[in-house]
Amino acid sequence: MSNEIVILLTACGFLSMMGVLELILHRRRLGRIPIRIHVNGTRGKTSVTRLIAAGLREAGVRCVAKTTGTVPRFILPNGREVPVYRPGGPNVIEQKQSVTMAAAQRAEALVVECMALQPHLQWLSESKLVRATHGVITNARPDHLDVMGPTEEDVARALAGTVPVGGVFVTAERSHREFFQQVAEDRGSRFRGAEDICNPITPNDVAAFPYLEHQENIELALAVCEEVGVDNETALRGMWRAKPDPGAMTEDEVEFFGRHIVFVNGFAANDPISTRYIWEQSLRRHRELEKRIAVFNCRSDRADRSQQLAASYAGWTQADEVVLLGTGQYIFARAAVKSGLDPTRLVFVDRTHPADIFEILLGLAESSALVMGLGNIAGPGLALAEYFANRGKDNARD
Numbered sequence: 001m002s003n004e005i006v007i008l009l010t011a012c013g014f015l016s017m018m019g020v021l022e023l024i025l026h027r028r029r030l031g032r033i034p035i036r037i038h039v040n041g042t043r044g045k046t047s048v049t050r051l052i053a054a055g056l057r058e059a060g061v062r063c064v065a066k067t068t069g070t071v072p073r074f075i076l077p078n079g080r081e082v083p084v085y086r087p088g089g090p091n092v093i094e095q096k097q098s099v100t101m102a103a104a105q106r107a108e109a110l111v112v113e114c115m116a117l118q119p120h121l122q123w124l125s126e127s128k129l130v131r132a133t134h135g136v137i138t139n140a141r142p143d144h145l146d147v148m149g150p151t152e153e154d155v156a157r158a159l160a161g162t163v164p165v166g167g168v169f170v171t172a173e174r175s176h177r178e179f180f181q182q183v184a185e186d187r188g189s190r191f192r193g194a195e196d197i198c199n200p201i202t203p204n205d206v207a208a209f210p211y212l213e214h215q216e217n218i219e220l221a222l223a224v225c226e227e228v229g230v231d232n233e234t235a236l237r238g239m240w241r242a243k244p245d246p247g248a249m250t251e252d253e254v255e256f257f258g259r260h261i262v263f264v265n266g267f268a269a270n271d272p273i274s275t276r277y278i279w280e281q282s283l284r285r286h287r288e289l290e291k292r293i294a295v296f297n298c299r300s301d302r303a304d305r306s307q308q309l310a311a312s313y314a315g316w317t318q319a320d321e322v323v324l325l326g327t328g329q330y331i332f333a334r335a336a337v338k339s340g341l342d343p344t345r346l347v348f349v350d351r352t353h354p355a356d357i358f359e360i361l362l363g364l365a366e367s368s369a370l371v372m373g374l375g376n377i378a379g380p381g382l383a384l385a386e387y388f389a390n391r392g393k394d395n396a397r398d
Contacts, residue, residue, distance in 0.1 A: 028247050029099045035061070035228055036131045040122065040162040041138030041173070043274045044154065046245045048138055049113045050075070051221035054176050056109050058238025059230040066112040070247035070268065070377050074101055078177045081243070092116045095129040109228070114162055117147045123161035128268045131169055135164040135189065135304055136224055137171040138178065143271035145303050156180070170223050172216040176208070192219035192227070199232045201270075203222035208342040212249040212264075212278075247377040249278060250385070252392030261361070262286055263388040265372040266383035267297055270305055272312035275374050283317055291369035293361060294319035297381035298328035309375060310335035323366045325357065325380045332375075343367075350393040352380050354387035 025279045029035065035056075039049045046069030053065035053075055065075040072084035084094065092115060102110040112130060113243060116122045140156035148158040156176040160183045163169050169184040171177070174192035184191040197219055206215050218239065225235040244250070245266035254261045266278045274390070283292060294313070298306045310332045315321075322345050324332055329348055347364065349355055357380065361371055371388075373381055 012060050015301060019177060020207075024298060026096055026099060026129075029103040032103050034108055035101070035134070036130055036132045036163065037109065037111040037125055037134045037136060037224060038114060038132035038136070039111065039136040040114035040159050041136070041171075042141040042143050042159070042271055043269060044115045044138040044214060044220075045069070046076075046149070046250060046268075047213065047217045048221050048224075049111050049367040050242050050245060051217060051239045052136075052224050053109075053111045054079075054242035055225040055230055055240040056111070056238075057223060057317065058227060059225070060106070061109050061228065062103050062107050063109040063111060064098070064107040065249040066098040066101070067245060069245040070382060071125060071245070074098070075290045077105055077107065079243070082175060087179065088117060092121050092125050092129070095101030095125055097337045098304060099129070105137075105380075117158075119146050119148060119161055122158060122350075126164065127364040132162070132164040133167045134224060134227060135162055136220065137162070137168045137173055138220060139173045140176050141271045141273050142308065143305065145308070154178075163187055168227050169193065170194060170220065170227065172220040172341050174348050185353075192223060197222045197226060201236075205236060208236075210240075213243045213244075221283050240366075246382065246386075250389065252388045254388060254391045256362060256391075258367065259362060259365050259367055260289070261388075262370050263385075263392075264370065265385040265388070266370040267385060268373060269311070269374070270302075270376055272308050275309060276312060276316050279316060279372060279374065282370060286370045289363070289368045291321070291366055292317075293321045293323060293364055293369050293371045295323040295325060295373045295384070296332055296375040297326055297377070297379065297384075298326040298332045299376050299378065300326075300328040300331065302376060303328060303331050306332040306375070307335040310337045310341075314339035314341050319345070321345055321347055322363070323338040323349055323361065325349050325352075325384075326376065327379075329398070330387045354380070354383045354384075357384055358387055358391075 040043050046067045056063040062077045067073050073081045098112050117124045142152045148155045163183045166188045169189045170192045181191045249266045252263045264282045267276050306328045
């Protein structure tokens, strides 16, 4: 046998041994974390992860959370946030980093947002990396159909890869509830619906949040906290104080030389169902404003998302102006016009600096306007949301 073959076989054996050793160490770290909560779903994963962690912290549970929303973050037991280190970009294997962080912090609980899209990677994330005691699926809606589709049923099947084995499974999803119940039963996990909480939340409970939070996200987080042994009152108290994700839905009011603008940051809700819901909800809440301006941030690398939103938008209550940002404007425009949108309402913006976009929106607003960001948070979306937030704070100080 040649020296080259011997060296190759030795290297392969060494790497295999290191892989087995790393798996053993990872399993030991998992064993030191008694509560492991894996949060998956189409929309609301980041919000629910943050809410659960806040509820547990309030009850004195030593908790580490990891979100992969607008800005990936570790949330430590004292509530402090640190960035997730990604030397080679996002990768599902970084969930091992979450477990290592939680073990190093002597955490009693780890709440981790699923970051995988490919169905087999969702299964891998759960069965090999997280091995949850509590599995959570927020909802199953038509998004990322190029990866999990082509149908909504396919999305539900993909998400089901994170239903735990021999644990507890909690979901706010209703349309595919029977399917998820069956999956949970097959895997020996107890099923629970998010709405089955001890004390139903009230409109005042929802209004106590300093930002716009969906009731079903709150109910889902409360149901998970109940499963861990935290009462609703304690959990809610912590959730009200939780720091929202930068992409959370917020409202900012700006007064500028006689113009009154209410800006709603809905950029992070990018599937058609969620986006339509928050658009119609915002219109009802701000009937007094004269103009309605929808701002769609379009990405050319999310062409399917732009086409879905555009086709859906044609059936919504229409905006007076439809402002398009980003790199995929013409993808959205073609699909929207084809679905019946009046093309004269479209405003194409080739600027990327938020101050320039702000000036364009001011010109469209006239005396008062609801301006709502939709589509995608990345790029000009987040920059514009931060610009309006800073403008709103300046007005409040004045």
